[in-house]
Amino acid sequence: MSDEITPYYQALALQTRCFAVNGMQADDARARMMSTIDRIGGQIRASKAFIGQDLKLVVLPEYFLTSFPTRESIAQWHDIGCIDMDGKAYEALGNIAQSNHVYLSGNVYERDPNFPALYFQTSFCIAPNGDTILRYRRLNSMFAPTPHDVWDQYLDIYGLEGVFPVADTSIGRLGAVASEEILYPEISRMMAMRGAEILLHSSSEASSAQISQKEVAKRARAIENMVYVVSANSAGISGIGIPADSTNGNSQIIDPKGHMLAEAAQGESMIAHAEIDLEAIRRLRRRPGMGNLLARQRFELYAQMYEQHSFYPANTLKDGITDKSQFMQQQMATIKKLSDEGVI
Numbered sequence: 001m002s003d004e005i006t007p008y009y010q011a012l013a014l015q016t017r018c019f020a021v022n023g024m025q026a027d028d029a030r031a032r033m034m035s036t037i038d039r040i041g042g043q044i045r046a047s048k049a050f051i052g053q054d055l056k057l058v059v060l061p062e063y064f065l066t067s068f069p070t071r072e073s074i075a076q077w078h079d080i081g082c083i084d085m086d087g088k089a090y091e092a093l094g095n096i097a098q099s100n101h102v103y104l105s106g107n108v109y110e111r112d113p114n115f116p117a118l119y120f121q122t123s124f125c126i127a128p129n130g131d132t133i134l135r136y137r138r139l140n141s142m143f144a145p146t147p148h149d150v151w152d153q154y155l156d157i158y159g160l161e162g163v164f165p166v167a168d169t170s171i172g173r174l175g176a177v178a179s180e181e182i183l184y185p186e187i188s189r190m191m192a193m194r195g196a197e198i199l200l201h202s203s204s205e206a207s208s209a210q211i212s213q214k215e216v217a218k219r220a221r222a223i224e225n226m227v228y229v230v231s232a233n234s235a236g237i238s239g240i241g242i243p244a245d246s247t248n249g250n251s252q253i254i255d256p257k258g259h260m261l262a263e264a265a266q267g268e269s270m271i272a273h274a275e276i277d278l279e280a281i282r283r284l285r286r287r288p289g290m291g292n293l294l295a296r297q298r299f300e301l302y303a304q305m306y307e308q309h310s311f312y313p314a315n316t317l318k319d320g321i322t323d324k325s326q327f328m329q330q331q332m333a334t335i336k337k338l339s340d341e342g343v344i
Helices: 026-051 072-081 088-100 149-161 179-183 183-195 212-224 278-286 300-308 327-342
Strands: 008-013 055-059 103-111 120-126 130-135 168-169 170-178 198-202 229-231 253-256 261-264 274-276
Touching: 008 026, 008 229, 008 253, 026 088, 055 198, 055 229, 088 103, 088 120, 088 168, 103 130, 103 170, 103 198, 120 170, 120 198, 130 168, 130 170, 170 179, 170 183, 179 183, 179 198, 179 212, 183 212, 198 212, 212 229, 212 253, 261 274, 274 278, 274 327
Parallel strands: 008 055, 055 103, 170 198, 198 229
Antiparallel strands: 008 274, 103 120, 120 130, 168 170, 229 253, 253 261
């Protein structure tokens, strides 16, 4: 348990616009990233001045630094769209966390020297002292490498705790879920099993006046795991082919009972901010009764079924990757296997 707990504070899902680096040369892409970080630093500084000094947690959207690869190969995106684990981008983000006295979370594409030919989509959290205290690599991705694709080697290096990291901090126990992974209940459950009280959800999702699948999932993950979900969506993506405002709006903060505490409309916005009450969530989790869904979990019921079944296989990139088409080919092979087995 972390010392000097802050029992209640404000959290902000900062809805900011993404400026893509697609098609740029590497030096130009890095310059744009640093410009983006500087711009976001100003937004956080101004947001804290407006919201109040009790703003302690800021979550940024997915793709906030670069957008996502479109026609770029794995090698090309590795060169222009990724940052180093100990590089200047993290240093600049750490300076923002320090100067604003906040925990700062977001999602980036990251190079790892242990896997020099690959990159991982990484959700991070930086503490107010500038140190990166949480680094979660997305486990389900359609067209990008994941730890599951090099599973055995990844476990040897980082262990299972490195796959599902939870940071014990003065503002609570923090876990991260990347983007569409909010649709995968197991990811959030693993974080809750390791004690997470707040899920940091960086997303860049289609916004709509109608309730979306991801909004349903955010509420479900909050309820079933008795956690806060701080979900930051982008305020549009400039510089790629899709209409810029397709992913614009609906950043949200949801409490452990599934209640929407705050939600932003479209556009760059600090409106999605709300109070996180650590004492309340801890009382709720320690209260006996039917409502304590976390304490009522019986994991032994499901463990054997998980052990007996494999759908999308592990270690598919252990021998490297030549083309992004490998991802689609693997999914097609998985669908055929499940069809042949009568599962689908």
